[in-house]
Amino acid sequence: MKKIVVLGLGKVGRLAAELLHSSGFEVTGIDVAARSDLPFPVKTLELGHSAGVEAMFRRQDAVLSCLPFHLNIPLAEAAHGAGIAYFDLTEDVPTTHRILELSASSKGLMAPQCGLAPGFIGIVGASLIAQFEDCRSCKMRVGALPQHPTGLMGYSFNWSPEGVVNEYLNDCEVIEDGARKMISPMEWIEDIYIDGMKLEAFTTSGGLGTMCDTYHGKVGNIDYKTMRYPGHAKLMNFFFHELLMRERRAEAGAILVNAKPPVDDDVVYVHASAEGVQDGALRRREFVRGYRPIEIMGERRTAISWTTAGSVVAIIEMVRDGLLPASGFLKQEDIDLDAFLATPTGGLYAA
Template identity: 40%
Template structure:
């Protein structure tokens, strides 16, 4: 399969290595940064310098490609999806942006090619897990989805290091959060709904953030009493972000906040990803609960280290593309994450990154 991979950042480079290494994909990585593309020379993929914000230049570059994998910043998702449609390409991305996903769904109506956004960790894998668990119930009560990408060794007051896109991080902290409460779809406030829990003896907090549910609100509407998604952090992080965004009013000056974080908060490759889903409801006349809890750790290989967020995000989108190539997903139109079968995902050569993680047996 001929694949155009847009974006040569940390995640894009990991995707390129996985697909190229499989031997089943002809990958061309496109980015406006020649320096970023140069880092892929040892991988052996084709590279092309393209202004990815210029729709005409992008269309010219995508002609002749079968599939587009969009690993660019979330604000380019709609533009790239439109260009993919025009170029006759299948489209996959990692966006967590709710508005972008709704527009991509509209773009996909009647399309002869496939459009599958939100193929990362959350939204993405977390929705596949939640839907899989939910299917085993006669009636659903509560579906709770919790995900955190955290530094393994937090040292600052925020107890956080940059592990992925600052743009995506601030976006999910600032936009309304879809959820279902008492059977009604609502828009909850970001950073609200604070809760605490322990996992493997470590204390965490969780709070509302935007986008993590993907399309599950729509899929489970009328079938579940309560459905929500929250981001996991170490205790104290939420209060400091509330102070920055609201008390200091940086929500209305997000570029300043992003610049501060980029300059003052070190990135880390030493991270851990938590995936924690609980589903309760009726089965066989009894009220029961199912739990899926995993920790995925960074790969500390000295020659090619990978952060946990790189591993999980790249595995998510590579598995989606691979399942599509194998004919296990619809060939055209809009594809939801929950249309992926969890067993098929975990059996996939890329999805195995989650299978090989450490399952958490007990939760306090």
């Protein structure tokens, strides 16, 4: 796997493309406008023209979509038709189900959910579960937050507003007392502390990826929650449900971004914990990190940008190097954490 096309050159897509280029891939970027300021060619492509998309894909070995989730199904189908590997960052459950169907007959690897959550958090969670002879619970939490919040909401939209609205409103799958269940988002609110700082965590959709499929009957309790500063969930429930903005998703995203635009000083908190029997005794294991902006290739990158882009690039490096399958469907929980951290890009998470 040498040639890869990256679709969407926003903050995450551009960084992913630059990291792939630095790692030795022949990168072609696709964006709304051609540009000449990057160390690889950038072209425009009419994504609604399926024949043209598939023809372009046939000249590649792999495609990485960094586009909004609603565009990914036809792109995955085009990659399937072209017989190449497909990667994306989606948290959207129906999109993943369709890609899973495609993987049954794909020539190339089908690997959605390769970002932060789902993505890196699933790799971490699986590494904790694997430490126990009998794991009774695994709880995974991720929060992408401004370092210096203002206002009651305590938030800035450094991530796609479409993706945030999607995960705040779609139902969430969990395993509770051995049973797979669908529960409402922005529920099961709990307090959580990282380095003595109080946060709140609540259910959101998609963060578990395929973990409920993998661990049903093996782990009694698994759930994923988003972390925010205290009071956020109450305000968002008011916004979406009492003001009925859940019925106007696109408008809701625009309102929220206008009110809380992106910031440069952000932080990504990762908090995963598991409990179970290890060496005959009940134990608890944790993985807790706070990731902040860092300089990559001479440019300061926000925490959400590099933790998301870095995850998918590390996975692509592992596929290229033969450490992961070259066909079928890739589950994040099948990726070894130590091998991930040993890749050129995965090493960013170990710093």
